[in-house]
Amino acid sequence: MKRPELSVAVDLVVFTVRAHTLEVLLVRRGIQPYRGQWALPGGFVTTQESLEAAARRELAEETGLKGVYIEQLYTWGEPKRDPRGRVVTVAYLALVPAARARVKAGSDAAHAAFQPARQPPRLAFDHAVIVARAVERLGTKAEYSTLPLHLLKEPFTLSEVQEVYEVLLGRDLDKRNFRRKILALDALEETDVMRRDGAHRPARTFRLSASRPYLLKERGILFPF
Amino acid sequence: MKRPELSVAVDLVVFTVRAHTLEVLLVRRGIQPYRGQWALPGGFVTTQESLEAAARRELAEETGLKGVYIEQLYTWGEPKRDPRGRVVTVAYLALVPAARARVKAGSDAAHAAFQPARQPPRLAFDHAVIVARAVERLGTKAEYSTLPLHLLKEPFTLSEVQEVYEVLLGRDLDKRNFRRKILALDALEETDVMRRDGAHRPARTFRLSASRPYLLKERGILFPF
DNA sequence: TCGATATAGTGTCTATTCTACACGAACTGC
DNA sequence: GCAGTTCGTGTAGAATAGACACTATATCGA
Numbered sequence: 001m002k003r004p005e006l007s008v009a010v011d012l013v014v015f016t017v018r019a020h021t022l023e024v025l026l027v028r029r030g031i032q033p034y035r036g037q038w039a040l041p042g043g044f045v046t047t048q049e050s051l052e053a054a055a056r057r058e059l060a061e062e063t064g065l066k067g068v069y070i071e072q073l074y075t076w077g078e079p080k081r082d083p084r085g086r087v088v089t090v091a092y093l094a095l096v097p098a099a100r101a102r103v104k105a106g107s108d109a110a111h112a113a114f115q116p117a118r119q120p121p122r123l124a125f126d127h128a129v130i131v132a133r134a135v136e137r138l139g140t141k142a143e144y145s146t147l148p149l150h151l152l153k154e155p156f157t158l159s160e161v162q163e164v165y166e167v168l169l170g171r172d173l174d175k176r177n178f179r180r181k182i183l184a185l186d187a188l189e190e191t192d193v194m195r196r197d198g199a200h201r202p203a204r205t206f207r208l209s210a211s212r213p214y215l216l217k218e219r220g221i222l223f224p225f
Numbered sequence: 226m227k228r229p230e231l232s233v234a235v236d237l238v239v240f241t242v243r244a245h246t247l248e249v250l251l252v253r254r255g256i257q258p259y260r261g262q263w264a265l266p267g268g269f270v271t272t273q274e275s276l277e278a279a280a281r282r283e284l285a286e287e288t289g290l291k292g293v294y295i296e297q298l299y300t301w302g303e304p305k306r307d308p309r310g311r312v313v314t315v316a317y318l319a320l321v322p323a324a325r326a327r328v329k330a331g332s333d334a335a336h337a338a339f340q341p342a343r344q345p346p347r348l349a350f351d352h353a354v355i356v357a358r359a360v361e362r363l364g365t366k367a368e369y370s371t372l373p374l375h376l377l378k379e380p381f382t383l384s385e386v387q388e389v390y391e392v393l394l395g396r397d398l399d400k401r402n403f404r405r406k407i408l409a410l411d412a413l414e415e416t417d418v419m420r421r422d423g424a425h426r427p428a429r430t431f432r433l434s435a436s437r438p439y440l441l442k443e444r445g446i447l448f449p450f
Numbered sequence: 451t452c453g454a455t456a457t458a459g460t461g462t463c464t465a466t467t468c469t470a471c472a473c474g475a476a477c478t479g480c
Numbered sequence: 481g482c483a484g485t486t487c488g489t490g491t492a493g494a495a496t497a498g499a500c501a502c503t504a505t506a507t508c509g510a
Contacts, residue, residue: 004272005230008302008313047229047311051302075300075315077233077276086272088233088313090300159486176489177469199478200486384458401460402498424507425457 006077009089010055011042011127013073013134014063016101016114017151017164022138024117024131025103027062033083034124040131041112042089055092062112063096064104069150069214070094073134081126093134097153142168146187146214155191155205158182187212234314235280236267236352238298238359239288241326241339242376242389247363249342249356250328252287258308259349265356266337267314280317287337288321289329294375294439295319298359306351318359322378367393371412371439380416380430383407412437 014025026038041062045054052070060066070092077088103112115121117135120128141147148164149156162178182188189209196202208214239250251263266287270279277295285291295317302313328337340346342360345353366372373389374381387403407413414434421427433439 003232003269006233006270006272007228008231008233044228045231045302045313047231048304050304051300051313072299074297075276077270077315079273079275088270088276088315090302090313157487174470175487176471179488196477198486199484201476201488203487382458399498399500400458401500404459406497421506423457424455426459426505426507428458 007085007087008045008051009042009087010045010051010058011040011089011091011130012055012059012062012094013040013091013131014059014094014096014101015117015134015138015151016096016098017167018098018101018114020163020167022117022135022167023101023114024120024134025062025101025112026115026120026123027112029124030111037124038115038121039124040091040127045090051090052092055090055094059094062104063102065096065100068094068096068100069147073130073137076126076130078126091130091134093137095138095147095150097151099153139168139170146182146185146208146212149187149208149214154207155193155195156207157195157203157205159203161188161206185212187214232310232312233270233276234267234312235270235276235283236265236314236316236355237280237284237287237319238265238316238356239284239319239321239326240342240359240363240376241321241323242392243323243326243339245388245392247342247360247392248326248339249345249359250287250326250337251340251345251348252337254349255336262349263340263346264349265316265352270315276315277317280315280319284319287329288327290321290325293319293321293325294372298355298362301351301355303351316355316359318362320363320372320375322376324378364393364395371407371410371433371437374412374433374439379432380418380420381432382420382428382430384428386413386431410437412439 012025016023016025025041027041029035029037029039041058043054043058045051049057052072055070056066059068059070073091073093075088075090079086081087081089101114103114117131120131122128123131138147142165148168149161151164152160158179161182162173162175165178166173187209188206191205191207193205194202195205237250241248241250250266252266254260254262254264266283268279268283270276274282277297280295281291284293284295298316298318300313300315304311306312306314326339328339342356345356347353348356363372367390373393374386376389377385383404386407387398387400390403391398412434413431416430416432418430419427420430
């Protein structure tokens with residue numbers, strides 16, 4: 001059994017929801033190949049770090065963010081996917097609240113930006129495929145889990161929760177039905193701060209109830225509805 | 226950006242359902258480390274083949290099977306998971322009908338065998354974790370998809386279908402409700418051959434209807450029930 | 451050949467869940 | 481204090497889930 005050595009990379013699909021749009025973090029490549037094109041942030045895995053650690057490191061380098069939600073998405077390893085040679089890439093999906101979704105200070109404005117995830121610009125390598133799969137995965141998880149809550153900064157209002165679900169699912173939801181269902185999951189707890197912004201009635205705010213995980217496989221499935 | 230070179234392997238979790246038990250294919254390691262211990266079949270990815278091709282090659286080497294259902298499960302890459310050095314492994318999940326689940330002729334009997342997947346023997350490396358995750362994934366997919374049909378050889382009876390679902394879900398299902406639901410998916414079509422085995426009424430048999438994919442995300446969710 | 455035995459195949463009723471739908475409440479700003 | 485805006489709430493009809501038991505059809509052996 002021989003052991004050919006390959007390069008292993010991690011790529012990050014960092015999502016946020018802003019202005020009723022699902023956005024993904026892209027960086028402009030400074031080197032060949034695909035120099036000047038948009039691509040996912042990422043980099044090679046060093047010998048001593050775990051895959052997830054490598055992903056978090058890259059995320060911190062681009063955005064300065066730590067402790068956000070991250071999960072492994074899929075691994076791509078077609079022999080020709082990188083013209084430089086054989087590179088296997090492990091893609092990770094990360095969710096950041098819009099309020100925290102800033103490109104790291106020090107990067108010039110053109111270097112990195114959040115852009116529409118469903119109609120991204122032309123991307124380097126097979127990154128368009130990776131983004132498409134991540135979008136699909138997120139949509140699927142919105143159907144049965146509270147994962148989308150990671151796109152919000154606590155405390156949040158139920159209208160904000162509904163907005164992220166609508167964006168991920170790509171359709172409008174009935175307000176009363178949505179609120180009934182999301183509260184029935186018993187995953188949210190009311191805070192005592194009210195959100196007042198604008199000339200209208202203030203909204204109650206919520207945070208995750210301490211006893212609940214984000215993903216609910218148990219009954220209490222969110223959808224269909 | 227430096228490019229450390231790592232070894233990339235594929236490991237296979239090959240499932241079958243036999244005698245109301247979920248079984249997984251294991252091989253006895255002939256070399257160090259973990260020599261003599263049970264492990265998942267697998268091997269290193271060569272420079273010219275894709276990851277899935279490597280997985281299919283390993284599967285064929287152990288079982289002689291081609292064209293079975295296979296999907297990528299997850300990628301493990303902790304720095305210390307293999308004492309020989311840094312090995313990133315991409316695990317694949319494969320489903321084979323019991324009628325085809327044979328270890329390749331030429332392997333000695335002790336070399337490879339299907340064994341209970343939920344209480345496997347002590348496994349090499351982190352393979353127990355991999356098996357556990359595969360079992361969980363299969364159970365989850367049984368809740369909303371027709372993926373378990375890959376565990377059956379066509380044509381099959383509805384009782385056989387129910388059996389695999391029961392094994393994957395770990396609970397008994399009501400016969401009438403199950404048949405109503407599975408048929409409502411419109412994923413099965415009746416054949417004209419009857420299954421007669423034993424001293425009782427023969428059963429209709431079915432195959433997958435040509436127009437249907439195995440996985441159904443659309444409504445018509447199978448469970449809860 | 452007839453009875454015992456084993457699995458196949460089928461329908462209904464009740465409880466729960468889904469879905470559609472509209473208006474008063476509470477605040478700001480002019 | 482009025483206009484404008486978002487917040488917050490209940491119900492009724494439709495669809496789906498879930499519990500439940502008996503007849504049909506074959507084989508086998510007495």
